Amino acid sequence: MDDLLDQGETCSKNRVARLASLASIAAQIGYKRRPGRYGGKPAVVADNTLDRQFEVDVPDRIWVTDITYIRTHEGWSYLSVVIDLFSRRVVGWSMQSRMTTDLALQALLAAVWRRNPKQKVMIHSDQGSQFTSTEWQSFLSKHNLDASMSRRGNCHDNAVAESFFQLLKRERIRRQTYLTRDAARQDVFDYIEMFYNPTRKHTNNGMLSPVDYEMKQHKMNMAGV
Numbered sequence: 001m002d003d004l005l006d007q008g009e010t011c012s013k014n015r016v017a018r019l020a021s022l023a024s025i026a027a028q029i030g031y032k033r034r035p036g037r038y039g040g041k042p043a044v045v046a047d048n049t050l051d052r053q054f055e056v057d058v059p060d061r062i063w064v065t066d067i068t069y070i071r072t073h074e075g076w077s078y079l080s081v082v083i084d085l086f087s088r089r090v091v092g093w094s095m096q097s098r099m100t101t102d103l104a105l106q107a108l109l110a111a112v113w114r115r116n117p118k119q120k121v122m123i124h125s126d127q128g129s130q131f132t133s134t135e136w137q138s139f140l141s142k143h144n145l146d147a148s149m150s151r152r153g154n155c156h157d158n159a160v161a162e163s164f165f166q167l168l169k170r171e172r173i174r175r176q177t178y179l180t181r182d183a184a185r186q187d188v189f190d191y192i193e194m195f196y197n198p199t200r201k202h203t204n205n206g207m208l209s210p211v212d213y214e215m216k217q218h219k220m221n222m223a224g225v
Contacts, residue, residue, distance in 0.1 A: 044133070044134070044136075045127055045132060045149055046147035047148065048148060048149060048150060048151055048157055049146070050062065050064075050122065050124040050148045050157070052156070054159065056084075056086045057086070059084055059086040059087065059214060059217075060084060060086070060115050060117040061086065061119070061121065061122070062085045062122045062123075063084055063091065063111060063121055063122070064083050064085060064123075064124045064125070064160050065080065065082045065104065065108065065123060065131070066080070066081065066126065066165065067079065067080045067099060067103065067104065067128065067130065068169075070095075070178065070184050070188070071177040071178065072177060072178040072179065072181050073179050073180065074097075074180050074181050075097060075181070076097070076099075077095055077096075077181045077184045077185070078097070078099040078103055080093060080094050080095075080104045080106070080107035080130075081093045081107060081161065081164060081165075081192075082108055082111040083160060083161055086214070087205060087211075087213045087217075088160065088164075088202050088204055088205065089197055089210030089211065090164070090192050090196060090197055090210075091110075091111040091114055091115050092107045092110035092112070092113075092114060093110065093192060094106035094110065095181070095184070099130065101130045101135050103130065104125075104131060104136065105139055108123065108139065108145075109139075112143050117144070120144050121144070122145075122148050123145045123146065123147060123148070124148040124149070124150070124158060125149055125158070126149065126150045126155075126157075126158055127149050127150065131149065132149075167196070167200075168196075171191070172187060172195075173187075196209075197209065197211050
C-alpha cells in the first residue's frame with residue numbers, strides 16, 4: 001500500500017477539476033493584485049544585504065516588513081507587519097486606511113517598543129515608497145536599525161513576509177469583505193495576537209509556535225545548553 005502511495009497516480013488536469021467540482025473542493029487563495037499603477041523610481045534604495053538568508057539563530061537580529069491590503073465595505077484597509085526571522089513572530093503591526101510611510105513606521109515603532117533590542121537590527125523590506133522615504137531612513141538611523149531591500153520586483157527576496165500574508169488570507173480572511181475597518185482590525189488582532197504568535201505551529205520552529213519557540217530557546221540559554 002505504501003509503495004502505491006509513493007508511486008502516485010497519473011491524472012489529467014480536467015479530471016482533477018471535475019472531481020474537485022463534484023466534491024465542492026476549492027483552493028483558498030488571497031485577493032487578486034490591486035488595480036493601479038506600479039513603478040516609479042524609489043527615493044532611497046539599500047542593498048539586498050539579507051540575500052534570502054532567512055534562517056537566524058538569535059532573536060532581534062533580522063526583522064522583515066511588508067504591507068498588504070484587506071477589503072472592507074468602508075474601503076481598503078492596509079496592514080503593515082514586522083516579523084522576527086528568528087521565530088517568525090509578528091513583533092509589530094499597524095493598520096490604517098491609507099498606505100503611507102506612517103503606516104510602516106507605526107508597525108516598526110511597535111516592534112522597537114515591544115522588543116527593545118540591545119544591538120543593531122537589520123530591517124528588510126521591498127522598495128516601496130513607504131520604505132524608501134527620508135522619514136523611514138531617519139527613523140532607522142535614530143533607532144539603530146540597518147536597512148536591507150529586495151531587488152526590484154522580486155517578491156522571493158522577502159518570502160517570509162509574503163508567506164505570512166498568504167497564511168493570514170488563507171486561514172482567516174478567506175476572500176471575505178469586512179463590514180467595517182474596525183471589524184477587519186479586530187479580526188487581524190485576533191489572528192496575530194491570539195492565534196498566530198502564541199498557538200500556530202511552524203515547521204521552522206520544530207513544530208512550536210513563535211512564542212513557545214522563543215520561550216524554549218530562552219530557557220535553554222539560561223540553562224547554558
